[in-house]
Amino acid sequence: MLLHTINEVRAQVKEWKKQGLTIGLVPTMGALHDGHLSLIKKAVEKCDRVVVSVFVNPIQFCPGEDLDKYPRTLDADNKMCDDAGVSVVFAPNPNEMYGEGQMRTNDFLTYVIPPFFYVNKLCGKSRVGHFDGVCTVVNKLFNIVQPDYAFFGQKDAQQLIIIKKMVKDLNIPVEIIPCPIVREESGLALSSRNKYLSDEDKKEALVLSKILNNINSCYKKGVTDVEALKETAYEFLNEHHELEYLEFMNQEDLEKVPQADNNTRVFIACRVGGVRLIDNILLGE
Numbered sequence: 001m002l003l004h005t006i007n008e009v010r011a012q013v014k015e016w017k018k019q020g021l022t023i024g025l026v027p028t029m030g031a032l033h034d035g036h037l038s039l040i041k042k043a044v045e046k047c048d049r050v051v052v053s054v055f056v057n058p059i060q061f062c063p064g065e066d067l068d069k070y071p072r073t074l075d076a077d078n079k080m081c082d083d084a085g086v087s088v089v090f091a092p093n094p095n096e097m098y099g100e101g102q103m104r105t106n107d108f109l110t111y112v113i114p115p116f117f118y119v120n121k122l123c124g125k126s127r128v129g130h131f132d133g134v135c136t137v138v139n140k141l142f143n144i145v146q147p148d149y150a151f152f153g154q155k156d157a158q159q160l161i162i163i164k165k166m167v168k169d170l171n172i173p174v175e176i177i178p179c180p181i182v183r184e185e186s187g188l189a190l191s192s193r194n195k196y197l198s199d200e201d202k203k204e205a206l207v208l209s210k211i212l213n214n215i216n217s218c219y220k221k222g223v224t225d226v227e228a229l230k231e232t233a234y235e236f237l238n239e240h241h242e243l244e245y246l247e248f249m250n251q252e253d254l255e256k257v258p259q260a261d262n263n264t265r266v267f268i269a270c271r272v273g274g275v276r277l278i279d280n281i282l283l284g285e
C-alpha cells in the first residue's frame with residue numbers, strides 16, 4: 001500500500017499496535033536496488049509488518065549536491081516493495097514532512113544534532129550538516145512509524161554508528177538492525193548513485209573495493225601499522241580517481257587508530273567521473 005501522508009501512516013500504525021503486531025522500518029531515499037532489498041527482506045522476515053519510507057530528504061543535501069537530479073523511481077520502488085511483502089511504502093513530499101517553506105533553514109525547524117566528535121570526520125567533514133539532516137528525518141520517521149526494529153546498511157557505516165548513538169542518547173525505543181553491504185560480482189558496492197556512472201567510470205569505481213580488499217589481505221598477513229596499510233592504496237590510484245579520505249577507525253566510536261585490529265573499520269571516499277562514492281570494510285572479515 002502506497003501512502004503519502006503522515007496521518008494515513010499513523011492510522012495504520014495505530015491499528016497494528018492494537019493488534020499487537022511488531023513493526024519494522026526501512027528508511028530509504030528510493031531508487032531501490034538489491035542493497036535496499038536485502039534490508040527489506042530481513043525486515044519482512046523479522047517483523048509482522050514492514051514500512052519502507054521513500055523520501056529524498058532535502059535537509060541532508062548540502063548546497064551544490066545532487067538533490068535535484070537524485071534518481072526518483074517511485075513506481076518501480078513500490079512494485080519492488082509489494083513483491084517483497086512490504087505492508088506500507090511511505091512516500092511523503094517535502095512539505096508533508098517539514099511544512100511549507102520551512103525545510104531549508106534551521107531558523108524555523110527543530111533539528112536533531114549528533115555529537116561533533118562523530119560528524120567532524122569522514123563524510124561529515126565534507127558534507128557539513130548532512131548528519132543533522134539524517135538524524136532529524138530518521139527521528140521524525142521513528143516518531144511517525146514507531147517501529148520495534150529499524151534496518152540500516154553497513155554501506156553507510158558512519159550513518160549507522162551515528163543513528164545507534166542517537167537512539168542510545170535519546171532513549172528511543174527501537175532496535176537498530178545493521179545489515180551487510182551488498183556488492184556487484186565485480187566488488188562494487190551497490191548504490192543509487194552508481195546510476196550516474198558511465199561504463200568506463202564503473203570500471204574505475206572498482207578502485208574503492210580493490211583498495212579495501214588489498215588492505216584487508218595485508219592485514220590478514222600480519223601488517224597492522226595503519227600508515228603502512230594506507231601506503232598500499234597508492235598503487236591502485238590513477239588520474240581518474242580523486243581520493244577524499246582513507247581512514248582507519250574503531251568501528252564502535254569512530255576513534256582513529258594507529259594500529260589495526262579486528263575492531264577496525266576502514267572507510268574510503270573517492271570521486272570517480274565526478275561521482276562521489278563511499279565504501280568500507282571491517283578488517284579480518
Ligand code: AMP
Pocket residue numbers: 027028029030035036038039151152153154155156179180181182183189190191192
Ligand atoms: P539510501 O537510499 O541510499 O539512503 O539507503 C537506504 C538504506 O539502504 C541505508 O541504510 C543504506 O545503508 C542501505 N544501503 C544502500 N546501499 C546498500 C548496499 N549496497 N548494501 C547494503 N545496504 C545498503
